[in-house]
Amino acid sequence: MPETLVDQEEVPLLWSRVNQKVATLVLAHGAGAPMDSTFMEQITEALVSQRIEVVRFEFLYMAERRVSGKKRPPSPQVQLLDTWKQVIDLVRQSTHAPVAIGGKSMGGRMASLIADECNAAALVCLGYPFYAAGRPERPRIEHLASLQTSTLIIQGERDALGNRETVEQYVLSNQIRIEWISTANHDLKPLKSSGLTHSQSIEKSAASIAHFLASAQA
Template sequence: MSELLERDGVRGHLHRPAGAGVAGLVLTHGAGSDCDTKLLRAVTDGFVERGIVVLRFDLPFRQRRASGPPHPSKAAEDRDGVAAAVAVMRELVSVPVWAGGHSYGGRQASMLASERPGLVDALLLLSYPLHPPAKPEKLRTEHLPGLRTPSVVVHGSKDPFATTDEMRSALELIPAPTTLVELEGARHDLAPDKFPVVERAVTAMLDLL
């Protein structure tokens, strides 16, 4: 069961499982897309089938305009958008609340969790953009040593934003339990129709419970 949700600056789709939810997940998109991507829809369905309440939502930059990438100067507003979605979910459920997203969305969720310890109970990072393609020296790891939230990172072995070894090294910076789920042959989009991204992401997150 799903419904459109627009409140407190949050715009998205709320999906409820058949029974009582065992956790709540707020899930958002990457820099070039919105919350209606094939990946987010597939991941949402997989979690709902396993008893998770999911809010699939658009970040503030996407609410402002239908296309185009986010501007770096507005990234804090996108983190505020994740926090607003978490607040809505906290009002809806009395179970653990997770935050996650694909690429840019996951990065902003992880930065928010580093800035505000305890805001969420776990993170799901799909294709974390560790560095720009072909620029491995520009690592996006500054906030990781301050991240004390258990995290699941789903990574494709052919993702140009990080090699698996680079991702492993980055996760060692996080002083909290981390799980790296590698999908052999997958690229940045994780192609849920070709790879078991949904099954493996759901299993890894439920293991945190």
Template sequence: MTAKNYSKTVKKPSDPVVVLVHGAGAGLDSGFLVAAKAGFEARGLTVIGVEFDYMIQARAAGKRRPPPAVAGLVVELREVVEALGKPVVIVGKSMGGRIASMLAASDGMPANVLAVSVLGYPFHPTSKPHQLRVQHFEQIQVPLMIFQGSRDPFGRAAEIQPLFAASSWPGTIELHWLESGDHDFQPTRRSGKSREDLLDEALDATVTWMQQRLAERLGR
């Protein structure tokens, strides 16, 4: 697998870096992830962008390709994270976040993964709310934060809030709702907000959450 490194120089070997992983249909050059990367760097974080092989091949061929089986993508992400050899927080968009959460729940989770954040979790396929993708949540071994638009067709607030309330998932799994946002954090006009506002809200909350959780994990 090829890892694309857009990062600044890491100041200290112990500083965690953000590993940014794309969703199913768009790579790191999507407007959403370009903005997310710039936002994280503006907040003082080092960002390493990762693309899966199928996305790299699709770009080379000039034709979209569906992602392969998720188990293979978990292996790809594991190989990249292990090769980095630095403490990391994985931030995934949609499918990328699902893969990162599955890696965090696996027996072979790399020791350098400190936490996972998801920008729009695909809780279920659209229009199929009973086909949930949360079976691995009980096994997640690191803090997990999910940022979810309340109108997200892959998991609306009305569907997911009861799911969290009834679950026996670890207390280190958290959910932050972005009011009126969809899967790409686009809010309604009536909300008076923009997608940039909701993305900024998510990035600010991510940084605060990282500081709190990593301080606990690293004993700082």
């Protein structure tokens, strides 16, 4: 897959470009893994096969970890959101197409907090962290009740940060659609008993995202 790393004002953008693209999707990584983690590579490859142009980037704390080799906790939320806004501006300067945003876990959650403000074309979350591990009594869903951006959440049924039994009790915006992956965990990896491999789960998710983005822009 053709990829281009563009250094833009301290936020490198990794473009995975396609011909006759269906949509442009900016994807942020999760709290503990970089933009080129195995999961991010797999979902990007699967999305590109669906003619989705993917743009990846790293929050500052992760970029610093790449240089120093030392693990760092995520930056304060205000800094993460500032980076997201900067990235959206940079991507919009480089394409005339509508820009959808989203990401894995924390990256998707941060995108959901600014999707309306930034007038994103759509929002895609992969393994949304509805609550911290072991803390379902403290959901992070207040803003999701009033979200106006067309949203697709791909969620594993046994996700430790938002399982199906718990999440289906929430009252969420009617702009949000959740697609459940049978028996899958936070990385969308299903149990062997499901008959679905991890690769098939990723491919299925990418096909759903491509259909969603095409419909969102129709």
